[in-house]
Amino acid sequence: MTSKNWSGNYEYRATKIESPGSIEELQHVVSASDRIKALGSRHSFNDVADSPATQVSLTRLPAIFEVDADSRTVTVGGGLRFGEFAQRLSDGGWALHNLASLPHISVAGAIATGTHGSGDRNGTLPTAVAALEFVTATGESRRLVRGDTGFDGAVVSLGALGVVTAVSLDIEPTFDVRQDVFENLGWAELREHFDEITSSAYSVSVFTLWGDVGGTTVWLKSRLDGDTTAADRDDLFGAVRQTTELHPLPGGPSANATQQSGVPGPWWDRLAHFRMGFTPSAGEELQTEYLVPREHAVAAIDAMRALGPAMAPYLLISEIRTMRADDLWLSPAYGHDTVGLHFTWTQEEAVFGLLPAIDAALAPFRGRPHWGKVFDIDSSRLDSLYPRLADFRGLAEQMDPSGKFRNAYLDRTIFAG
Ligand SMILES: Cc1cc2nc3c(=O)[nH]c(=O)nc-3n(C[C@H](O)[C@H](O)[C@H](O)COP(=O)(O)OP(=O)(O)OC[C@H]3O[C@@H](n4cnc5c(N)ncnc54)[C@H](O)[C@@H]3O)c2cc1C
Structure with missing residues (x-):
C-alpha cells in the first residue's frame, strides 16, 4: 500500500489505513491495534501523521x-x-x-x-x-x-x-470581513511601523520574497463590526492599494483566492486566503514556519532577510503573521505573543539543505518550528522552547502507557529528551 500526504512530498510508511464507520468500530480498531495513528486531511508536510503499522481516518464516521x-x-x-x-x-x-x-x-x-x-x-x-x-x-x-x-x-x-x-x-x-491589499511596502517602513501595521486590521498578513526592493504585500482583513479605518485608507505606510484580485503566490490564479478589493463577505469566505473547492497555495510544494516571540519580530525579520539570497532559488513566497499568547503546552504561541515567519518552497531536495541555517538564525530568538511543516532542529532544544514539554510527556505516558500512538516523528522530537 502506498499513500502520500496532500502535497505528495511524503509517502506514509503505514501498512494499513482503517476507516471505521462508527465510534464503536473505531474503539474496536484502536483497542485491537498495537500501533495506530489518526490521519486528518494529510496537509502536514512531514511524518507527524504516519504510523509504523496502522493509520485511522475518520472520514466515514457519521458527521457531527x-x-x-x-x-x-x-x-x-x-x-x-x-x-x-x-x-x-x-x-x-x-x-x-x-x-x-x-x-x-x-x-x-x-x-x-x-x-x-x-x-x-x-x-x-x-x-x-x-x-x-x-x-x-x-x-x-x-x-x-x-x-x-x-x-x-x-x-x-x-x-x-x-x-x-x-x-x-x-x-x-x-460577522463580515473585507480584504484590502497594499503592495510594495518598504523594509524601513515595516521595521519602523511593525506594530502599527500588524494592528491595522483584525487579521494581517505580510507576504514577501525578502528581496531588497518591492515585492512585499500586505493583506488586511478587517471586520465590518470593528475598526475598518485602515481598510479605507489609500496607502499603508507608502504601500499602494491594489485594485485587481491577487493570489498570495505571485502570479498564482486569483480565482483560487478569497475575494479582496474591499468587497465585504462572510468571515468564512475572507479569513482564509484560499477558497474551498480550489487548490490552495501551489500544490506541489514544501512549507516551513518558525514562530518567534513577538518582542523579537524585527530582529528575526532582519535575520531572514540576510538569508534571502540563499533562499531565493527555492522560495515561492513567505508570509509574516501574528497571534496572541496562549496557555496550551505545545502551542507555538505558548507563553508569549508570537510572530510566524512562514516559507512556501518549491518541492526540491535542496530545500532541506537550507533548514539548518534557518533554524540556527532563529535559535537566538527562541524560534519554535511549526509541528506540521518541514524543519531541522536538534531535539534536545525542544525542552527549553516548550517549558511544559516534560508535562506533556507525562500526560502521554499516562493516557497511552504502551506507546500505541507513538511514531518515528514523536520518538525523534517529543520523546527524544
Ligand atoms: C496549503 C497549506 C496551507 C497551510 N496553511 C497553514 C496556515 O495558514 N497556518 C498553519 O498554522 N498551518 C498551515 N498549514 C499546515 C496545516 O494546517 C497543518 O499541517 C495541519 O496539521 C493539517 O491538518 P490535517 O487535518 O491535514 O492533519 P494531518 O496532516 O493529517 O495530521 C496532522 C497531525 O494531526 C493528528 N491528527 C489528525 N487527525 C486527528 C484526530 N482525529 N485525532 C488525533 N490526532 C489527529 C495526526 O496524527 C498528526 O499528528 C498549511 C498546510 C498546507 C498544505
Missing part, C-alpha cells in the same frame, strides 16, 4: 455538527474540514474567531499541530477548543473540558494521546 447557543460552542466531528461546516455555521448566525490560510484541513488535524491564522488579538485555532472527545489507547471514550486537569496539554497533542472524535469550538455571532 451541533450548535449550543447557550454555551456558545459548536461541536463537530474531528475529521470534519473547516470548509465543510463553516458556511452552515455562518448561515445559523455564528462564526469561529479565525481560520488558517485554507479551509481544507480537518479540525482535529489542525488543532493537533497548533495551526494558526493571523491577528494581534487572535489566538491560534486550538485556543477556540472548549472540549475534546478522545478514543484512548484502551478503546474507551474520554471527554476533556477546558479547565480539566491536563486539558491545556491535550489540545495540541500531535495525535499522541488518542483519536479525537469530536471537538467543541467557541463561537461568536457571525
Whole structure:
C-alpha cells in the first residue's frame, strides 16, 4: 500500500489505513491495534501523521455538527474540514474567531499541530477548543473540558494521546470581513511601523520574497463590526492599494483566492486566503514556519532577510503573521505573543539543505518550528522552547502507557529528551 500526504512530498510508511464507520468500530480498531495513528486531511508536510503499522481516518464516521447557543460552542466531528461546516455555521448566525490560510484541513488535524491564522488579538485555532472527545489507547471514550486537569496539554497533542472524535469550538455571532491589499511596502517602513501595521486590521498578513526592493504585500482583513479605518485608507505606510484580485503566490490564479478589493463577505469566505473547492497555495510544494516571540519580530525579520539570497532559488513566497499568547503546552504561541515567519518552497531536495541555517538564525530568538511543516532542529532544544514539554510527556505516558500512538516523528522530537 502506498499513500502520500496532500502535497505528495511524503509517502506514509503505514501498512494499513482503517476507516471505521462508527465510534464503536473505531474503539474496536484502536483497542485491537498495537500501533495506530489518526490521519486528518494529510496537509502536514512531514511524518507527524504516519504510523509504523496502522493509520485511522475518520472520514466515514457519521458527521457531527451541533450548535449550543447557550454555551456558545459548536461541536463537530474531528475529521470534519473547516470548509465543510463553516458556511452552515455562518448561515445559523455564528462564526469561529479565525481560520488558517485554507479551509481544507480537518479540525482535529489542525488543532493537533497548533495551526494558526493571523491577528494581534487572535489566538491560534486550538485556543477556540472548549472540549475534546478522545478514543484512548484502551478503546474507551474520554471527554476533556477546558479547565480539566491536563486539558491545556491535550489540545495540541500531535495525535499522541488518542483519536479525537469530536471537538467543541467557541463561537461568536457571525460577522463580515473585507480584504484590502497594499503592495510594495518598504523594509524601513515595516521595521519602523511593525506594530502599527500588524494592528491595522483584525487579521494581517505580510507576504514577501525578502528581496531588497518591492515585492512585499500586505493583506488586511478587517471586520465590518470593528475598526475598518485602515481598510479605507489609500496607502499603508507608502504601500499602494491594489485594485485587481491577487493570489498570495505571485502570479498564482486569483480565482483560487478569497475575494479582496474591499468587497465585504462572510468571515468564512475572507479569513482564509484560499477558497474551498480550489487548490490552495501551489500544490506541489514544501512549507516551513518558525514562530518567534513577538518582542523579537524585527530582529528575526532582519535575520531572514540576510538569508534571502540563499533562499531565493527555492522560495515561492513567505508570509509574516501574528497571534496572541496562549496557555496550551505545545502551542507555538505558548507563553508569549508570537510572530510566524512562514516559507512556501518549491518541492526540491535542496530545500532541506537550507533548514539548518534557518533554524540556527532563529535559535537566538527562541524560534519554535511549526509541528506540521518541514524543519531541522536538534531535539534536545525542544525542552527549553516548550517549558511544559516534560508535562506533556507525562500526560502521554499516562493516557497511552504502551506507546500505541507513538511514531518515528514523536520518538525523534517529543520523546527524544
Ligand atoms: C496549503 C497549506 C496551507 C497551510 N496553511 C497553514 C496556515 O495558514 N497556518 C498553519 O498554522 N498551518 C498551515 N498549514 C499546515 C496545516 O494546517 C497543518 O499541517 C495541519 O496539521 C493539517 O491538518 P490535517 O487535518 O491535514 O492533519 P494531518 O496532516 O493529517 O495530521 C496532522 C497531525 O494531526 C493528528 N491528527 C489528525 N487527525 C486527528 C484526530 N482525529 N485525532 C488525533 N490526532 C489527529 C495526526 O496524527 C498528526 O499528528 C498549511 C498546510 C498546507 C498544505
